[in-house]
Amino acid sequence: MKRVLLVSDDQVIIDRTAAMLEDFGCEVYIATTKHLATTSCDSLKPDTAVVDIEMKGGRGFESISAIHRLGTEILLIAVTRGDHKDIWPRVAESCGAAKYIAGPVSASKLVSAMCSNDNLN
Secondary structure, eight states, rough: OOOEEOOEEEEEEEHHHHHHHHHTTEEEEEEEEEHHHHHHHHHOSEEEEEETTTTTHHHHHHHHHHHHHTTTOOOEEOOOOOOOOOHHHHHHHHTOOOOOOOOSSSSHHHHHHHOOSOOOO
């Protein structure tokens, strides 16, 4: 069973994305701040972190950077809530994300990102 840390500050996104991941058979943990994201990675050792880059004040990108700096083997997936700007995939990659999903996020997009070896989809 994959252990996934979901990082977002939007409860609707948390509920919807967590349900998709659980339906895929993942054990899902939630972090609503950068601090909770890094401490959760240290203590829970997830396989994957799915990070909402549209968190207030750039906290999503900051969370990706903070998790990446931990030096773990966590697969970092940057996701949006539905918006997309051309620069976001490059910023997410420079922060440490291996994958980028423009929202709205679907189960098929998540599964593909979690199982694929390609960088930044």
